[in-house]
Every structure is written in structure tokens, then in C-alpha cells.
């Protein structure tokens with residue numbers, strides 16, 4: 107687990123990026139961010155509050171009305187492409203920074219997060235000069251056409267589970283559309299966002315186009331949501347905060363996009379390729395230590411194969427290498443914080459007291475940092491809390507169903523609607539279920555994929571509303587304007 111010198115990330119000095127300058131917080135306060143793999147401090151970062159956020163929003167407004175808003179779309183695209191090159195050149199450094207700050211196994215960050223970040227900026231860089239309006243011949247006595255305009259200043263509030271990737275999902279399309287951004291990274295993982303800010307300046311992004319204000323949710327985050335100068339809040343995080351944001355944004359009628367939680371069903375029928383289904387069910391819940399909005403946290407198994415699947419899942423969880431994020435062999439890293447580990451452990455206790463059968467894991471791993479063994483509950487009943495609530499940790503709930511109808515009813519029985527998966531060889535069943543599952547994404551005979559080109563988001567309730575990614579995300583950051591030109595003489 108030695109890190110080659112060249113790969114040791116430069117830890118950003120923790121100042122706020124506002125209007126192209128690196129500033130201390132107005133009241134001079136800082137907070138400590140730690141490495142969840144060891145529990146040791148990693149850096150001190152400036153703690154933005156109202157005044158800092160107000161300054162950042164003003165800088166974003168100025169850049170929107172100035173340099174960025176008046177730049178040719180082609181040139182905006184070129185700057186974003188320069189940022190892509192810089193991200194590629196600094197990819198390994200960013201992988202280490204993200205892994206240290208977020209407690210994410212190096213291998214996974216390298217394979218998943220950074221490629222997704224780079225692809226996201228690359229994809230939206232291409233969109234910058236391809237957004238267009240339309241001519242709608244509504245009347246013979248008028249020329250009626252539509253302009254597609256940026257919404258203005260975007261407030262992006264992102265969580266700690268995929269810090270840089272979640273930032274990219276919002277920042278890249280917003281900038282491509284001609285918006286400017288104030289990015290509020292999670293207080294647990296602010297470092298990669300600050301590094302992104304540095305690289306964006308290096309790429310030639312004009313001052314104030316991307317501002318980065320680390321701070322706490324109830325301080326910097328809340329200040330951003332209530333600021334009347336913000337035209338759109340794009341949020342990923344917990345359902346409770348999402349609800350609060352929607353209510354608060356209503357005051358100024360600020361647009362909101364909410365990517366919230368999940369309790370995604372991974373449905374395995376008896377005719378499935380069980381080897382592959384079990385492997386995917388395991389990575390579906392244990393990837394990123396289960397701290398994934400689309401984690402396959404409910405594994406629904408047809409009764410006839412229940413015992414076989416549970417046995418195979420238990421076997422697989424025992425084979426997962428738990429360890430430090432920088433160890434290349436690690437498959438399951440730590441949970442993000444002591445507090446989050448406590449929350450997950452409390453759910454393990456709830457599962458046991460509710461009568462579910464703990465068949466694997468359940469204990470904290472005795473080493474520094476915040477590790478939980480990969481945990482599997484069998485005989486889970488749909489009314490149990492561990493079957494209904496998002497745990498956001500490496501805890502699988504295995505439930506059984508009789509037939510297709512029963513599977514569908516169970517799958518759709520929570521307040522979430524983010525994702526679902528079906529394992530079967532029956533092609534008609536695939537399409538029947540895909541149409542009826544309450545989910546923004548349905549995987550068939552696979553689990554967990556996302557791609558920049560494909561829209562991503564919940565279908566309401568505790569999974570939220572709106573879509574990140576794909577062409578769909580362009581609608582988040584643009585508004586049409588109708589122009590009516592009288593042609594009568």
C-alpha cells in the first residue's frame with residue numbers, strides 16, 4: 107500500500123474559490139476533513155457561510171452576464187475540452203485524492219469515478235455549440251421562433267458518496283448550457299471539488315464561472331438555496347434535505363432538481379443465470395460499501411431458489427477483501443464517517459430485533475477507520491424497516507416472492523423509485539415488468555450501470571424528481587423564449 111511519489115495528491119489548501127480568487131471564509135473559520143480509512147485528519151478547509159455564499163452568487167451572476175454569457179458557444183466548448191485534457195492528465199492524482207477523502211477503494215475510483223467524470227465533461231463539451239432553438243410556424247402573419255437560453259446561476263449541492271462524479275454531473279451540463287455555477291461540495295468530501303476548481307481556472311474558465319464553497323449543509327447549503335440570485339438548485343442527497351430544499355426554494359420560485367435516495371429491488375427469477383445474478387447482487391449492494399443511491403439493497407428472490415441464492419451470497423461476502431482504500435486489493439472500503447457507521451450499525455440491530463435472519467457480517471471491523479463487515483439479512487419481511495428504509499451501507503435484505511405478480515408488488519412497495527433490476531431469460535416477462543416497475547432506470551440481467559448519455563434520476567417520492575445526464579440534463583439548465591415577430595404590413 108505504498109503510494110508512488112508522483113501519485114501522492116496535492117491536497118488543496120482549503121480556501122474558497124470565489125470569482126476566480128482563492129479566499130478565506132469571511133469569518134476566518136475552517137473545518138477538518140478526515141480520511142475515513144484511518145479516522146485521521148487530511149486537511150483543513152474554509153467554512154463558507156452566508157456572506158461567502160452571497161459573494162459567490164454575485165460573482166457567478168457577474169460572470170453570467172459578462173465573460174461566459176457573451177462568449178461564443180464554440181469557445182465555451184473549447185474551454186471545457188481543455189478541462190477534459192487537464193482532468194485526464196491529473197487523473198491518477200484525482201483518483202488518490204478522491205479515494206483518501208471519500209474512503210473509496212482506489213481500484214474502484216480509478217475504474218469508475220474518474221472515467222465517468224472525464225466522459226461527462228467530454229460529452230457536455232460537445233453539446234456547448236449544438237444547442238439550438240426552433241422555428242414554429244404558428245401563424246401566417248408572424249415569424250414565431252424559440253430561443254433556448256441558459257437559466258442563469260446554478261447552485262449545485264452534492265453528497266459525499268461520489269463527490270467529483272456528482273459534481274461533474276451538474277457542473278458539466280450547466281457550463282455547456284452557458285450557465286455559471288456555485289458548487290457546494292459535501293462537508294465530508296470537499297477536496298476534489300476544490301481541485302476541480304483549480305483545474306478549471308487552468309483550463310481558462312473565466313473568473314466566477316465556477317465557484318466552489320465548501321461548508322456545512324445548514325450553513326453554506328441553506329444560504330445557497332435561499333439566495334434569490336440563484337436560478338436553479340441542482341441537488342443530490344437525502345430525501346429529508348431534498349424536501350426542505352423544495353419548500354425553501356418555493357419562496358423565490360427557484361427551479362429545483364432532486365436526486366435523492368433509493369431502496370432498489372434486484373429481482374432474481376428461478377430461470378436466471380444464477381452465477382451472474384448472485385455476483386451482480388453482491389456488487390450491487392457492496393460496491394462503495396453500499397453508499398450508493400441505486401444500491402441493490404433489496405434482493406428479491408423467487409422462493410424455489412431462495413436457499414441457494416442466500417448461500418451463494420454469504421459465500422461471496424466472505425470473499426470480499428475489506429481494507430484500506432489505498433490497498434489495491436481492497437474491494438470493500440470504509441463507511442464515510444463514524445456517524446454514518448453508527449447509523450448503519452443501528453439498522454443491523456433493528457433488523458435483528460425485527461426478526462430477520464442475520465446470515466453474514468453485522469460487526470464493525472476492528473481496525474482504525476469506519477468499517478463494517480459485508481452484511482446479509484435473510485427472511486426479510488416487507489414490513490420490516492430494513493426492507494423499507496435506505497440504510498446506505500453494506501447491508502443486503504433478501505426477501506422472497508412467489509410469482510411475477512408478487513415480485514412486482516413487492517418491488518413497488520416502497521416510497522422510492524430510483525432503479526430496479528430483473529434477472530430472467532423470459533423476454534416477454536422482461537418487457538412486462540420493465541414497463542411496470544416504479545423506477546427511473548431498469549437493468550435487465552445486469553446491475554448498476556450508468557452512462558453519461560443515459561438520463562438518470564428518480565420517478566418521484568423519496569427518490570426525487572428530474573434527470574441528470576444525457577440530453578435530458580440540458581433541459582435542467584435552459585429555458586425557451588418565444589419570439590413573435592409581426593409580419594403584417
Ligand code: NAI
Nearest residue numbers: 264265291292322323324327328343344347366367399498
Ligand atoms: P445530506 O442530504 O445531508 O447531504 C447532501 C448534501 O446536502 C451535502 O452537501 C450537505 O452539506 C447538503 N445539505 C445538508 N443539509 C442542507 C440544507 N439544509 N440545505 C442545503 N444543503 C444541505 O446527506 P447526509 O446527511 O450526508 O447523508 C444522510 C443520508 O442521506 C444517507 O444515509 C443516505 O441515506 C442519504 N444520501 C443519499 C445520497 C444519494 O446519492 N442519493 C447521497 C448522500 C446521502
Ligand code: MG
Nearest residue numbers: 139140207294
Ligand atoms: Mg473526508
